[in-house]
Amino acid sequence: MRRDRDIARLPKPLLDAYEWQDRGRCRTLSVAAFFDFEEVRGRERATRSETAKAVCRGCPVRVQCLEHALAVEDFGVWGGTTASERELLRSRRQVADAS
Numbered sequence: 001m002r003r004d005r006d007i008a009r010l011p012k013p014l015l016d017a018y019e020w021q022d023r024g025r026c027r028t029l030s031v032a033a034f035f036d037f038e039e040v041r042g043r044e045r046a047t048r049s050e051t052a053k054a055v056c057r058g059c060p061v062r063v064q065c066l067e068h069a070l071a072v073e074d075f076g077v078w079g080g081t082t083a084s085e086r087e088l089l090r091s092r093r094q095v096a097d098a099s
């Protein structure tokens with residue numbers, strides 16, 4: 001997992017760049033429901049991720065959220081994906097872009 005992501009790719013700190021977050025289904029939920037804790041492993045971790053992803057499934061800003069997460073988020077569930085799923089998507093995009 002890349003931890004040295006280039007922050008230059010973050011959107012500028014303008015309200016418009018983050019307005020979509022106000023429409024997310026998760027906006028009234030605890031942030032903790034979307035992030036894993038080091039001590040949570042195995043089936044419990046998978047269950048937590050699936051529960052968070054279920055919230056994302058009907059989210060009206062899922063596409064924006066996923067694109068944001070693919071650019072800069074290395075932890076947690078964003079846009080209906082886990083961190084490892086986003087790593088896979090990034091790899092596939094790099095392969096597709098190279099061909």
Ligand code: SF4
Binds near residue numbers: 023057
């Ligand atoms: S896609 Fe998921 S994480 Fe993103 S705003 Fe919607 S509910 Fe929240």
